[in-house]
Amino acid sequence: MSDFNEFLTLDARLVILRALNDQSDGRLNDSLLADVLDTYGHHRSRDWIRQQLRFLADLGAVKNTDIGPVMVAAITRLGADHVERRTQLEGVKRPSIGA
Template sequence: MSFDTHLTEDARLVILRELAKQTDNRLNETILTAVLDTFGHRRSREWVRTQLRVLADIGAVTITEVGSIMIAELRRAGQDHVDRRTILEGVARPSLVA
């Protein structure tokens, strides 16, 4: 696995974990971009949007667009990955200690 792939898979896990922390399991792309930056993933908004689309394609999130903003909502498959019940291809595995 290339280092870039490793970073991308880790960023997707960060997104899923952050969504799982929310009361309604939802966040918009602007907040997710800031969260990723906090975890050392300094990427463009378009890159974050691409990752949200990938997560939607594998059934981990649902995306709603409001105006020009994407809102991601965690789905059962995404929560199951965060909880280590299943493994989603293309997303880093969560560690045993959260």
């Protein structure tokens, strides 16, 4: 993977965690996450998004549930800690201070 593609992937993972953290219940499905990522310039397929959700689940940052053809992701305490800069997850862009 090129350095720029790696940067985009790290950023997209942070966008996913932030979007989940912004929800009152901490959950979004892969279709809604695709819309959020599009807003931030990450035009990716739902399959790619699901791969990132599985990566984040392997880190312990999210918990995924398949409901029929839809994957629902829920942020975990570890994922929220990353968004709030209390910890750092390898493979996810570090949030900016005050952002």
